[in-house]
Amino acid sequence: MARAPQRIVLITGGSRGVGAEVAQRLASADTHVIVNYREKAARAETIADAVRAAGGNASTMAADISDGAAAAAMIDTIAARFGRLDALILNASGGLELGADPGYAMRLNRDAQRRLARLAMPLLPAGGRIVFVTSHQAHFFPHKAVPKGYSAVAASKRAGETALYTMRPQLERAGIHLSVVSGDMIDGTIIVRLLERRDPGAVEARRSVAPLPTVGQFASAIANAVTTPMPTGIVYVGGADYLATTG
Ligand SMILES: NC(=O)c1ccc[n+]([C@@H]2O[C@H](COP(=O)([O-])OP(=O)(O)OC[C@H]3O[C@@H](n4cnc5c(N)ncnc54)[C@H](OP(=O)(O)O)[C@@H]3O)[C@@H](O)[C@H]2O)c1
Incomplete structure (x- = not known):
């Protein structure tokens, strides 16, 4: 008989990009x-199918998290269905x-994240995790230059x-x-394709420092922030030069 899942994880914006990859990396019985x-219901369902195909359990939940009522309804649904939430990954942006x-x-990027964390708190047991996903361009703002249009x-x-x-x-x-997981351009x-159109020099400048991290590398750090027994406060992925010159 299949075991009941021990860990319930909500990832916002899991229908594509980084979030979709994180969801699949969390696939486990x-x-x-x-x-x-x-x-994008069909895209989200495809990701949930991939999690199940990899031996995990998954479901999809629609909610525009910038809409307070929709966010609250999603948390109510989780409370009714699972009775708890072990990790909230604030990925959508x-x-x-x-x-x-x-x-x-x-x-x-501010109000909805804080609201969802507050709404989820009563469902998170001791030992529960909140993981906020961000970019170096945001984490170090306003101390470092950002691409045109990204301020x-x-x-x-x-x-x-x-x-x-x-x-x-x-x-x-x-x-x-x-935990906060911050990545260089991925x-x-x-997003990087959009930035490349708006400010190609800014993306090229990042590439000239080191190869940009892959979606897999970033997703793996985010999934690890949920599963590691010893979580840290902040994890950086790529962009070693940001760290070297910040003091
Ligand atoms: N891409 C990068 O280079 C990079 C670098 C560092 C950090 N990050 C961070 O990584 C995270 C994911 O980035 P990404 O590149 O994967 O982004 P993305 O491709 O733009 O995907 C965003 C995801 O968020 C969902 N979403 C957008 N608005 C939403 C809302 N109001 N309510 C609920 N879901 C919403 C989208 O759902 P729909 O498909 O339904 O619209 C989609 O699944 C972000 O926090 C970003 O800042 C990205």
């Missing part, structure tokens, strides 16, 4: 991966979309990271561990 998506209104980046996203993701840090006292009291992603 003792884990149930909840693949959140905004609108945005703001570079054409036509996004000027406040959208802050609503999604609003960098500022909002940095504000999201800071907002989560302000929750640390409550998280620590509840025994919940917060090779082959839609």
Whole structure:
């Protein structure tokens, strides 16, 4: 008889890119991966199928996390179905979309992240994890240059990271561990293709330092922040020059 999953993990924005890869890396008989998506149901279902094909358990849940009611409904559904959540991976992000209104980046990358962490807290047991996914361009903002057109996203993701840090006292009291996984530009992603169009020099400058990390390398660090017995506060993937010159 199949064992009941021991670890329930919610990943936001798991329908494509980095999140989809993380979901698949978490495939395991003792884990149930909840693949959140905004609108691409078929893509999310394909990822859930891949998790199951690899011997894991998975389901999909639609919610635009920038919509407070939708985020709360998703957490209510998880509470009703599983009764708990062992890890929340805050991966979904945005703001570079054409036509996004000027406040959208802050609503999604700061407000929605903080709200989802707060909503999830009652479901996270002691030993539970929250993993915030960010970019070096945001994590080090405003101390390092960012590609043209990325400042609003960098500022909002940095504000999201800071907002989560302000929750640390409550998280620590509840025994919940917060990790941040920050990556340099990730090779082959839609975001890097967008940046390459808007500011090719900025992407080339990163490539000239070292090969950009792959989606697999970044996803593996994020999945590891959920599964490692000894989580750390921050994990950097690529961009060693950022670390060397920050003091
Ligand atoms: N790509 C890079 O070079 C890079 C580098 C460092 C860090 N990161 C970080 O890695 C994470 C993932 O990046 P990515 O490149 O995989 O991004 P991506 O390709 O743009 O994928 C974003 C994912 O988030 C979902 N999403 C967007 N808005 C949402 C919302 N309001 N509610 C719920 N889901 C939403 C999308 O769902 P739909 O498909 O339904 O729209 C999609 O699944 C982000 O936090 C990003 O900052 C990326």
